[in-house]
Amino acid sequence: MKADGPKTPSISTFSARRPFFLALVAVLALALVSPALAAAPQTSLADVEDEVMCPICGTLLELSESPQAERQKAFVSALIAEGRTKEEIKDALVEEYGQEVLALPEGSGFNISAYLAPVVAFLVAAIALAVGVARWRREGSDRTRETEPSAGPSEEQAERLEADLAKYDL
Amino acid sequence: MSARSFIAFLAVAAVVGLLGFGLLSKGSAEVAVGDPVPDRALPVLGGEGEGKIADYRGRWVLVNLWASWCDPCREEVPALERFHRRNRERLTVLGINVQDNSVDALAFLDEFGATYPQLRSVGNERSEAFGTTGVPENFLVDPKGRVALIRVGPVDDRFLAEQVVPLLPGGAS
Numbered sequence: 001m002k003a004d005g006p007k008t009p010s011i012s013t014f015s016a017r018r019p020f021f022l023a024l025v026a027v028l029a030l031a032l033v034s035p036a037l038a039a040a041p042q043t044s045l046a047d048v049e050d051e052v053m054c055p056i057c058g059t060l061l062e063l064s065e066s067p068q069a070e071r072q073k074a075f076v077s078a079l080i081a082e083g084r085t086k087e088e089i090k091d092a093l094v095e096e097y098g099q100e101v102l103a104l105p106e107g108s109g110f111n112i113s114a115y116l117a118p119v120v121a122f123l124v125a126a127i128a129l130a131v132g133v134a135r136w137r138r139e140g141s142d143r144t145r146e147t148e149p150s151a152g153p154s155e156e157q158a159e160r161l162e163a164d165l166a167k168y169d170l
Numbered sequence: 171m172s173a174r175s176f177i178a179f180l181a182v183a184a185v186v187g188l189l190g191f192g193l194l195s196k197g198s199a200e201v202a203v204g205d206p207v208p209d210r211a212l213p214v215l216g217g218e219g220e221g222k223i224a225d226y227r228g229r230w231v232l233v234n235l236w237a238s239w240c241d242p243c244r245e246e247v248p249a250l251e252r253f254h255r256r257n258r259e260r261l262t263v264l265g266i267n268v269q270d271n272s273v274d275a276l277a278f279l280d281e282f283g284a285t286y287p288q289l290r291s292v293g294n295e296r297s298e299a300f301g302t303t304g305v306p307e308n309f310l311v312d313p314k315g316r317v318a319l320i321r322v323g324p325v326d327d328r329f330l331a332e333q334v335v336p337l338l339p340g341g342a343s
């Protein structure tokens with residue numbers, strides 16, 4: 001009588017079940033990714049309107065209530081409803097209203113001065129302050145040296161002083 | 171001049187230069203009657219390609235700067251459309267949409283059934299070129315490309331009949 005031992009699955013068994021395993025992997029992957037997608041923050045009007053301008057009003061969109069600003073807000077809201085990201089919305093606004101719609105200009109060309117000027121101004125102020133403090137300390141040190149009491153009269157001066165005083169010695 | 175004075179002079183010159191650049195680049199050029207009309211190629215609103223006022227050289231052109239959010243612009247569109255239809259043999263009404271988004275602009279034209287040609291200026295660029303202070307503003311351009319009449323604000327049938335028509339070939343006939 002032939003006893004059957006525990007069977008090891010053959011390669012052909014895996015091949016037969018391959019579609020099942022692939023489907024299982026796909027379902028698991030989807031289950032992992034879905035919460036991440038659901039958790040992705042959705043752009044809001046408030047998130048966009050504090051970074052763009054109402055070009056006619058010359059103020060931030062969030063502070064503007066002109067008819068043009070209201071239409072601009074409606075335009076942004078429609079793009080949000082389409083699921084666009086903040087950057088995509090800002091690109092669309094630039095396409096419609098020009099570069100002046102951005103509260104902060106793009107960092108290229110002459111616009112880069114908007115970012116460089118504060119840094120340069122800070123560096124110049126820091127250098128000026130450092131030079132000023134160094135000079136002030138040096139001048140203070142010189143003044144101290146000038147006002148330091150002398151070591152006293154030289155031997156020759158002391159002798160002359162004694163001689164002069166002796167003249168008036170009573 | 172000492173080195174310190176020279177550096178101070180350079181710093182002051184740089185600040186003045188930057189202020190001047192800012193003023194010149196943002197300044198508006200006011201257009202007067204008799205001036206050549208400010209012109210450049212602009213995208214066709216809701217269409218392909220570009221167009222410019224000079225495309226109509228040899229004809230009278232009534233340039234209308236407008237925006238969909240502007241109430242007076244809504245008031246004048248029917249009069250402009252009627253004027254365009256009645257005078258198309260001797261004049262072209264040319265709309266330039268400014269300070270607007272193209273979605274609203276196209277919806278506006280659709281709402282009023284405006285059929286005259288339309289260009290689109292992105293942002294404030296054309297408004298600054300014409301030196302306008304708002305919308306709508308209208309500029310009648312003669313066949314040589316010079317501004318013949320300026321209307322700050324909306325036009326109506328009466329203004330078009332009394333101020334524009336007499337300037338056209340054949341006058342009020």
